[in-house]
Amino acid sequence: MDHTHPYDSAHTQKAIGTLLKRFPILKMTSLGQSVLGRDIPLLRIGDPRKPTVLYVATHHGMEWITTEVLLSYVEDFCRLAGTERHVYGIRPSCVAENRCLCIVPQLNPDGADLQIHGIPGNDPVRERLLFYNGGNPDFTRWQANARGVDLNHNYNAGFAAYKRLEREKGIFGGAPTRFSGEYPESEPETAALASYIRRHENIRMILTLHTQGEEIYYSSGDCIPPSSARIAALFGRMTGYRPSRPEGMAAYGGLTDWFIQAFNRPAFTFECGRGQNPLPQNKASDIYEAIREALFTAPLLV
Numbered sequence: 001m002d003h004t005h006p007y008d009s010a011h012t013q014k015a016i017g018t019l020l021k022r023f024p025i026l027k028m029t030s031l032g033q034s035v036l037g038r039d040i041p042l043l044r045i046g047d048p049r050k051p052t053v054l055y056v057a058t059h060h061g062m063e064w065i066t067t068e069v070l071l072s073y074v075e076d077f078c079r080l081a082g083t084e085r086h087v088y089g090i091r092p093s094c095v096a097e098n099r100c101l102c103i104v105p106q107l108n109p110d111g112a113d114l115q116i117h118g119i120p121g122n123d124p125v126r127e128r129l130l131f132y133n134g135g136n137p138d139f140t141r142w143q144a145n146a147r148g149v150d151l152n153h154n155y156n157a158g159f160a161a162y163k164r165l166e167r168e169k170g171i172f173g174g175a176p177t178r179f180s181g182e183y184p185e186s187e188p189e190t191a192a193l194a195s196y197i198r199r200h201e202n203i204r205m206i207l208t209l210h211t212q213g214e215e216i217y218y219s220s221g222d223c224i225p226p227s228s229a230r231i232a233a234l235f236g237r238m239t240g241y242r243p244s245r246p247e248g249m250a251a252y253g254g255l256t257d258w259f260i261q262a263f264n265r266p267a268f269t270f271e272c273g274r275g276q277n278p279l280p281q282n283k284a285s286d287i288y289e290a291i292r293e294a295l296f297t298a299p300l301l302v
């Protein structure tokens with residue numbers, strides 16, 4: 001992987017293009033389009049009729065380092081799957097035959113581009129984005145999509161309760177972070193992903209990468225799917241991250257919450273790395289090394 005260019009949408013597309021050329025085992029389709037019409041790539045390894053693990057990165061603009069981490073896994077997995085080698089006692093070539101890996105490396109391309117580049121002067125939505133950002137032309141703290149919706153609060157899990165918390169915090173509309181949108185799945189990015197998940201009943205587990213905190217969330221409120229605590233403990237030992245149950249505003253409307261509540265199947269939020277967002281890009285390799293075993297092991301647990 002290229003560790004020198006930030007993973008904006010263009011660089012992500014380029015990196016995916018290179019991986020597709022190198023590894024015939026890797027397939028790509030489109031999950032859908034972002035608010036500003038950018039494509040959201042969906043990568044697949046294996047047969048989707050097999051038990052499937054879904055990996056998702058970059059819900060949040062400041063967290064585009066997770067795209068690089070997830071693409072590092074794709075590269076690593078594909079390279080090993082072309083051999084008979086073992087890693088952590090697992091043979092990726094065998095996993096590729098018996099499981100399916102679905103990967104959404106960048107759910108929020110608009111947010112990543114805004115965080116990295118700011119808004120170009122001729123952008124047709126410039127005024128609106130500036131308004132959402134409180135008039136501030138500095139978008140380096142931007143987490144949301146291009147309508148100021150925090151995608152990881154836009155899923156249908158505790159939405160009404162979250163709305164009350166949001167208003168208490170003085171958030172009434174589009175914002176750099178934490179605005180949950182008008183209604184669940186109001187955004188094309190979340191609608192596309194939730195719809196894909198509903199249509200693919202073989203998805204048995206979801207791993208979502210965020211930054212930061214070195215924690216693994218595995219519950220939604222009081223809801224803990226069978227085996228989730230055990231798997232979180234296992235991932236905790238593998239990564240050195242702390243299995244945790246989210247509290248406060250973090251406990252509502254996320255992909256992990258929705259999947260747990262809607263399907264009663266295990267889902268995990270990895271809060272990767274430690275420091276202040278956005279984490280510097282040179283942390284990507286360390287983060288990947290820390291969570292590598294968990295990423296490789298997940299398909300064996302479904």
Ligand SMILES: [Zn+2]
Binds near residue numbers: 210
């Ligand atoms: Zn996040």
